[in-house]
Amino acid sequence: MDSRQLRYFLAVVDNGSVTKAAEVLYVAQPALSQSLRALEAELGAALFRRVPRGMELTGAGAALVGPARQVVQSSRRVDETVRRLVSLERGWLDVACPSDLVVDPSASLIARFRARHPGVRINLVDPGPNADSTTVLRSARCEVAIDYLPVDDAKLATHPLGRRRLVLALPEDYETMPAPTFPIESLADLPLVAGGRGTVVREELERVCGQHGFAPRVVVEVEHEHNVHLLVAAGAGAAFVTEPEARLAERRGLRIVRTTPELGRDFGLVFRTGSLSPAALAFVTFVTASGDGHDL
The missing domain is CATH 1.10.10.10 (Winged helix-like DNA-binding domain superfamily/Winged helix DNA-binding domain)
Incomplete structure (x- = not known):
């Protein structure tokens, strides 16, 4: 029956x-x-x-x-x-996102999506310091993510949103530089504070230094790369930070300089190909149509 x-x-x-x-x-x-x-x-x-x-x-x-x-x-x-x-009168959506992309750009995107679909609840999932969102997406725990690019997985689609630029935070008493930017070669002997191997900033740092024939001199490793400027302020070493973090560092009297070449990583929307839930499909449609590409 x-x-x-x-x-x-x-x-x-x-x-x-x-x-x-x-x-x-x-x-x-x-x-x-x-x-x-x-x-x-x-x-x-x-x-x-x-x-x-x-x-x-x-x-x-x-x-x-x-x-x-x-x-x-x-x-x-x-x-x-x-x-x-x-x-979408009701629904829920799990979005994978590393913690350093939560405030910007994820916060504004999610706030505007929720304004359009107030019945949808959002759960932000942090993959962890030594993982990325592709693992979470492959396991089907999440359907969409905001993460760093590129993503090497044929089963995942991406949409670029912008670039997260990195600048160098130096102790206040660091010697005066003759040039307006800091040459990467000068990092060879500079003690650095950085996340562990596999973290986003550390990978970018090792990639650029490797291209110039040396390994970065990391003297302090941190599990999470947030607030490394506090260690710089305490005299532990220099550190690469995002531009929002650089503003906090400057308030503590640290010197913020750009490097030549510049360090940074692209970021964007990552989502599973194939059928998506109504909430996930609506989020992908909203983000890809929002034209929110910007640099951080």
């Missing part, structure tokens, strides 16, 4: 006849009668007996009324839930 058969059954119960039930349901009377016969055949019992004034429930029919109403009500709740999810 299915919920449609039970709805037809209850319509006859509530209206007293097949004719009236068919009118209420806007279905042809023969179709309704056929559905009832099929239900009776499946249950192996007659559900109605004909009386002069219409249809009367048999014992089996009376026993079916309560369970049938429960099934129909549950079916309506499921239909309503699905409808709300599809229309």
Whole structure:
């Protein structure tokens, strides 16, 4: 049996006849009668007996009324839930995002998406300091991510959003530089504070230094690359920081300089190819259409 058969059954119960039930349901009377016969055949019992004034429930029919109403009500709740999810009146979305991209650009994107779809709840998932969002996306824990690019996975699509530029934070008493920018070659003997191997800034630092024939002199490793300017201020070494972090560093009296060449990583939207949930599809559509590409 299915919920449609039970709805037809209850319509006859509530209206007293097949004719009236068919009118209420806007279905042809023969179709309704056929559905009832099929239900009776499946249950192996007659559900109605004909009386002069219409249809009367048999014992089996009376026993079916309560369970049938429960099934129909549950079916309506499921239909309503699905409808709300599809229309985004309700929903939830897990977005993978490394912690250093949460404030910018993720915060503004999510705030504006929520303003458009206030019924959708967002859960930001941090992949961790030594992981990236591709692992979370492959495991199906999340459908979308805001992460650093490029992403080497044929099953994932990307949409660039901007570039996170890195600048060098130097102790206040560092010697005066003759040039307005800091040449990368000068990093060879400079003690540095950086995240562990595999973190975003450390990978970029090692890549650029490697291109110039030397390894960076990392004297302090931190699990999380936030607030490394505090270690610089304490005299532990110099450090590469994002431009928002650089503003905090300058307030502590640190010197902020750009390097030649410049360090930085592109970032963007990453999402699973194939079918997406309504909330994930709406988020991807919103972000890719928002034209929010910018540098940080």
